[in-house]
Amino acid sequence: MFKKLKSQFIRKGLLLLVLQFAVVIAFAQSTITGQITDQKGNPLVGATVVLKDTYRGTVANADGMYRFENLKHKNHILQVSFIGYKVQEKSVDLKEDVRIDFVLEEDAILTDEVIVAATRAGDKAPVAVTNLSNEDIRKHNTGQDIPYQLSLTPSLVESSESGNGVGYSALRIRGTDATRINVTVNGIPLNDSESQGVFWVNMPDFSSSVDNIQIQRGVGTSTNGAAAFGATVNFQTETINKEPYAEVQSVAGSFNTFRNSFKAGTGLIDGKFSFDARYSKLKSDGFVDYAFSDHESFFVSGAYYSEKSLLKMNVFSGDQRTGISWWGNPVPRSDEAFDPTYNPAGEYTDENGVKRYYKNQTDNYKQTHYQLMFSSELSENLNLNSALHYTKGKGFYEQYKEDELYDDYGLNNVVIGGEELTETDLIRQKWLKNDFYGVTSSLSYKKENWDLTLGGAWNKYDGDHFGNIIWARNMGPEEKDYQWYLNVGEKVDYNLFAKVNYQLTPELNVYGDIQYRHINYEMEGIDDDYYEVLREKKVALKLDQEHTFDFFNPKSGLFYTINDQQDAYFSFGIAHREPTRTNFKDAKGDPNATPKAETLYDFELGYNFHGSNATFGANLYYMYYKDQLVPTGKKSNTGADIMTNVDKSYRAGIELILGVQLAKGLKWDANVTYSRNKIKNFIEYADHYDANWDKKQIGIELGETDIAYSPEVIASSLLNWTPVNDLDISFISKYVGEQFFDNTSSDKRKIDDYLVNNMRINYRLYPKWMKEIGMYVQINNLFDEEYSNNAYGEIWYEQEVQKTWSSHFPQAGINFMTGVTLRF
Numbered sequence: 043m044f045k046k047l048k049s050q051f052i053r054k055g056l057l058l059l060v061l062q063f064a065v066v067i068a069f070a071q072s073t074i075t076g077q078i079t080d081q082k083g084n085p086l087v088g089a090t091v092v093l094k095d096t097y098r099g100t101v102a103n104a105d106g107m108y109r110f111e112n113l114k115h116k117n118h119i120l121q122v123s124f125i126g127y128k129v130q131e132k133s134v135d136l137k138e139d140v141r142i143d144f145v146l147e148e149d150a151i152l153t154d155e156v157i158v159a160a161t162r163a164g165d166k167a168p169v170a171v172t173n174l175s176n177e178d179i180r181k182h183n184t185g186q187d188i189p190y191q192l193s194l195t196p197s198l199v200e201s202s203e204s205g206n207g208v209g210y211s212a213l214r215i216r217g218t219d220a221t222r223i224n225v226t227v228n229g230i231p232l233n234d235s236e237s238q239g240v241f242w243v244n245m246p247d248f249s250s251s252v253d254n255i256q257i258q259r260g261v262g263t264s265t266n267g268a269a270a271f272g273a274t275v276n277f278q279t280e281t282i283n284k285e286p287y288a289e290v291q292s293v294a295g296s297f298n299t300f301r302n303s304f305k306a307g308t309g310l311i312d313g314k315f316s317f318d319a320r321y322s323k324l325k326s327d328g329f330v331d332y333a334f335s336d337h338e339s340f341f342v343s344g345a346y347y348s349e350k351s352l353l354k355m356n357v358f359s360g361d362q363r364t365g366i367s368w369w370g371n372p373v374p375r376s377d378e379a380f381d382p383t384y385n386p387a388g389e390y391t392d393e394n395g396v397k398r399y400y401k402n403q404t405d406n407y408k409q410t411h412y413q414l415m416f417s418s419e420l421s422e423n424l425n426l427n428s429a430l431h432y433t434k435g436k437g438f439y440e441q442y443k444e445d446e447l448y449d450d451y452g453l454n455n456v457v458i459g460g461e462e463l464t465e466t467d468l469i470r471q472k473w474l475k476n477d478f479y480g481v482t483s484s485l486s487y488k489k490e491n492w493d494l495t496l497g498g499a500w501n502k503y504d505g506d507h508f509g510n511i512i513w514a515r516n517m518g519p520e521e522k523d524y525q526w527y528l529n530v531g532e533k534v535d536y537n538l539f540a541k542v543n544y545q546l547t548p549e550l551n552v553y554g555d556i557q558y559r560h561i562n563y564e565m566e567g568i569d570d571d572y573y574e575v576l577r578e579k580k581v582a583l584k585l586d587q588e589h590t591f592d593f594f595n596p597k598s599g600l601f602y603t604i605n606d607q608q609d610a611y612f613s614f615g616i617a618h619r620e621p622t623r624t625n626f627k628d629a630k631g632d633p634n635a636t637p638k639a640e641t642l643y644d645f646e647l648g649y650n651f652h653g654s655n656a657t658f659g660a661n662l663y664y665m666y667y668k669d670q671l672v673p674t675g676k677k678s679n680t681g682a683d684i685m686t687n688v689d690k691s692y693r694a695g696i697e698l699i700l701g702v703q704l705a706k707g708l709k710w711d712a713n714v715t716y717s718r719n720k721i722k723n724f725i726e727y728a729d730h731y732d733a734n735w736d737k738k739q740i741g742i743e744l745g746e747t748d749i750a751y752s753p754e755v756i757a758s759s760l761l762n763w764t765p766v767n768d769l770d771i772s773f774i775s776k777y778v779g780e781q782f783f784d785n786t787s788s789d790k791r792k793i794d795d796y797l798v799n800n801m802r803i804n805y806r807l808y809p810k811w812m813k814e815i816g817m818y819v820q821i822n823n824l825f826d827e828e829y830s831n832n833a834y835g836e837i838w839y840e841q842e843v844q845k846t847w848s849s850h851f852p853q854a855g856i857n858f859m860t861g862v863t864l865r866f
Contacts (some may be wrong), residue, residue, distance in 0.1 A: 074110045076142040078102045089124040097657035100606045101165045103548050104491050109606045125155050151347035154281035156417045160484030160497045161229040161265040166551040168599030168611035170259040170661040183249050184820045185293040185859045188242045189213035194758045196697045196713040201832040203367040205329030206854045210243050217752030218272025225275045230431045231267025235503035235533045236623035238268045244360045244409045246337035247322035253281045261615035261644040264539035264557040266482050266499035269619035280318050285309045288866040296857035299326035318343045329854035331385040333367035352417040359410035366403045370849035382852035390444045400442030407437025423489040432479040438471040451526040452573045456518040468514040476505035491545035498538040505531045529567030529585045555597040564588045593618035610649045617642045638687050641668040659699040667691045673750040690722040707764040719752035724785050729838040747787040755779035768806040775799050783833045796829035816863040826855040
């Protein structure tokens with residue numbers, strides 16, 4: 043019954059949107075045209091023109107001309123912007139066709155937009171893209187982690203280990219996990235070189251220092267760092283604030299969640315210098331037992347501006363201590379003993395048989411980023427951008443382990459009172475220390491119909507992995523902090539790319555993009571299971587190995603402007619991706635299991651309509667994979683997905699994005715993705731035990747199956763009502779269809795679909811003695827939905843009978859966050 047209501051909700055919502063869309067078109071009337079030039083009379087090709095408080099916008103053509111058709115007879119405000127020039131606005135009371143020209147004045151300083159220009163998709167790039175402004179980020183920055191703040195963007199599914207979106211959180215876009223999503227900050231790579239993922243827990247409250255975000259879905263345009271194998275997320279941090287400011291924000295919520303932050307800036311000093319800083323402290327108990335968060339972070343930035351150049355230094359850091367919760371909840375929801383807050387991590391039995399929890403079962407990590415960026419306008423048409431970066435990471439996770447064999451740690455058995463002990467309880471720490479540094483650079487040329495970019499980056503990663511035993515019940519002769527493994531990883535990657543946009547006709551833009559990536563990765567030493575491997579006499583002994591990859595990633599496309607309200611595009615791109623450290627580690631010693639590099643062929647076809655009171659976008663995609671690494675449903679001892687290559691697989695779908703001004707003060711934005719995500723012929727490998735309990739691996743062909751963690755339907759809705767000025771009431775809905783956590787399409791290994799609704803109320807005051815007082819209340823999971831948004835598990839066979847276990851991540855029921863922001 044509930045599923046039917048969900049389906050009706052989506053269908054009726056889309057029907058209402060289409061009807062509104064038709065009504066809006068019927069009332070359109072007049073046209074505004076004009077030309078945008080500099081003070082010398084030169085046309086500013088590509089200048090952006092928007093009609094404020096509407097969905098409509100366009101860019102100037104090769105002659106600097108723009109055009110808006112079918113506009114209602116009322117007052118309109120046009121806003122024009124172009125990099126290096128001051129923003130200009132003009133108001134017109136439209137009663138008939140009119141021409142309004144703009145002559146833009148050069149800005150006295152080179153602004154920050156140039157920093158990210160080389161790695162972002164422009165207005166006429168033929169890719170599926172979502173741009174989030176500073177205002178969007180502020181609205182959604184309600185105390186939860188970045189994956190939850192991006193929740194309403196198309197094809198995105200967020201998950202949380204703690205159950206309340208604070209701590210260890212993750213996201214997937216089009217079913218693609220974070221290890222396949224390229225993430226940059228100011229064009230500088232953020233992905234960890236070895237895992238290729240981004241750990242948002244290491245960046246608490248980072249979004250409070252972010253000015254804007256661009257998300258590209260699919261292969262997208264060339265960028266720096268890890269492969270864009272499903273999506274790209276590009277953050278730009280604080281841009282120039284010309285006036286001094288200060289801001290204090292306090293957030294409180296369920297599960298003893300508190301976040302306090304302070305930020306301030308000097309504004310522009312002597313027209314040349316600016317300094318900005320932020321400090322944040324965040325704490326939460328989490329919904330799940332012992333899944334607490336104790337985090338702090340800071341961001342500091344200093345910049346020098348001149349008319350033709352920009353020099354900027356950013357330093358930002360996150361220091362987190364988080365309760366381990368990555369094992370999930372192994373008790374089925376149908377079981378009478380089910381408790382959604384249960385967390386088995388740290389559970390042990392003392393010598394008297396009493397169940398206890400080791401409360402320092404924690405993950406601890408500090409990561410500090412240093413970025414030095416330089417931009418220069420070499421000529422009227424030529425810009426140079428370069429950056430040096432360095433990231434220092436250091437941390438460990440600590441565990442209490444029961445009945446551990448001495449053999450597994452390279453230790454001799456201990457004799458006490460004539461009795462030989464083969465195992466002991468112990469506390470261990472697994473450490474990671476790493477350094478990541480490099481340089482990025484790009485050269486951009488714009489003139490008339492040409493927009494060319496040459497860019498690239500060189501990066502090096504050095505990482506040490508080691509483990510110490512800090513306590514044991516019966517340690518024997520070994521000293522405290524005994525180290526039982528140490529291995530090192532060194533990875534060098536560099537890339538070069540060239541992009542071209544050529545305006546072939548006033549309507550047709552041609553896009554081309556080619557990237558070359560080189561990766562060399564070396565591992566050396568013994569890993570944490572080295573002694574266990576020896577004990578079981580397996581082939582694998584050491585982690586020693588070296589891998590080199592050379593990838594060519596071409597992309598091309600067409601962008602066609604139908605008129606000022608409509609455009610369409612088509613693109614094709616190829617991407618390659620190397621396996622991660624974990625992929626290589628899981629296969630060590632078995633040449634047949636060594637993971638292969640993956641290849642993606644991505645086709646995108648899109649259409650957009652932008653009206654004054656409605657917008658609509660549709661994007662069809664087909665992503666065909668060769669040797670895709672897919673999750674098996676199993677986890678490593680650090681909670682990472684264990685992967686396997688599959689020969690042929692694909693993702694095909696349509697993304698619909700809609701927005702309607704339903705009435706004065708009432709606006710609805712929604713998106714929905716329908717997709718098929720299939721492995722063409724999946725072979726399930728599992729352990730089989732015979733009558734004598736001898737084990738062997740057997741493969742069973744299952745034919746076409748669903749790719750793990752890939753729901754067929756993802757939908758979100760934001761209904762916003764502004765009954766009076768400065769008061770916003772938002773009703774937020776997110777639906778995720780059923781998905782499987784392995785590749786067998788078995789109902790025993792399924793995450794049920796869920797519909798979660800939130801409500802948010804924002805109110806702003808503007809007293810004379812300060813800039814703004816902002817207040818909000820957000821109620822999450824308004825209707826107390828019982829659901830899990832992630833899971834994992836394993837299967838095996840005993841005398842041909844399939845056995846299975848699974849562990850899920852239950853999410854919090856109804857809960858709230860409230861906050862106040864004071865801006866001076």
